[in-house]
Amino acid sequence: MAKAKASYVCTDCGSEYSRWLGQCTDCKAWNTISEFRQAKLPARGGNFAGFAWCSASK
Numbered sequence: 001m002a003k004a005k006a007s008y009v010c011t012d013c014g015s016e017y018s019r020w021l022g023q024c025t026d027c028k029a030w031n032t033i034s035e036f037r038q039a040k041l042p043a044r045g046g047n048f049a050g051f052a053w054c055s056a057s058k
């Protein structure tokens, strides 16, 4: 069974972490790290981008 891979991104500076942190070690901001599920974006964004590219090139 494949687990959905989640990463944590600081909404302030965009730093990525493999686990949740209370404080971003890059910009030192507190509570700016939010969970970001990687599984959702490639499926939706990928299909959308591919479709748009195909119809635009014709």
Ligand SMILES: [Zn+2]
Binding pocket: 010, 011, 012, 013, 014, 015, 024, 025, 026, 027, 028, 029, 032
């Ligand atoms: Zn940060």
